[in-house]
Amino acid sequence: MLTYFRAKARPEQLPAALTLDAHLVVDGDCWVYDGARNHNGYAIMSLGHKKVARAHRVAYAIAHGPIPFGFHIDHVWKAGCRSRACCNPRHLEAITQAENNRRAAEVRKLRTLTVQPVLAVAA
Ligand SMILES: [Zn+2]
Numbered sequence: 001m002l003t004y005f006r007a008k009a010r011p012e013q014l015p016a017a018l019t020l021d022a023h024l025v026v027d028g029d030c031w032v033y034d035g036a037r038n039h040n041g042y043a044i045m046s047l048g049h050k051k052v053a054r055a056h057r058v059a060y061a062i063a064h065g066p067i068p069f070g071f072h073i074d075h076v077w078k079a080g081c082r083s084r085a086c087c088n089p090r091h092l093e094a095i096t097q098a099e100n101n102r103r104a105a106e107v108r109k110l111r112t113l114t115v116q117p118v119l120a121v122a123a
Pocket of ligand 1: 031080086088
């Protein structure tokens with residue numbers, strides 16, 4: 001069990017931090033939340049009072065501070081992140097929708113480039 005978020009949390013964030021620390025599994029460089037996922041594969045966690053949040057956004061807020069309004073929290077492919085359930089603060093970055101779209105297109109292109117040679121051999 002990690003103690004990272006417990007050590008970083010402000011008092012009002014402590015319950016969420018304890019939940020994060022209890023549910024994170026180290027997988028390479030990623031800290032993967034082992035709880036529930038939403039339909040897109042993002043880890044979700046309860047914040048009490050029937051409130052649910054995506055775990056990586058909670059992790060970002062505890063580690064780095066409030067998320068600027070309208071910003072997305074990207075799982076940074078170039079930092080080695082390969083899981084939408086990852087909560088490693090070093091893999092998370094607050095970015096605009098436009099930057100998120102640009103990075104998603106870049107990752108799709110990289111995945112295509114790594115898949116194509118396999119398909120060529122199989123053909
Ligand atoms: Zn990661």
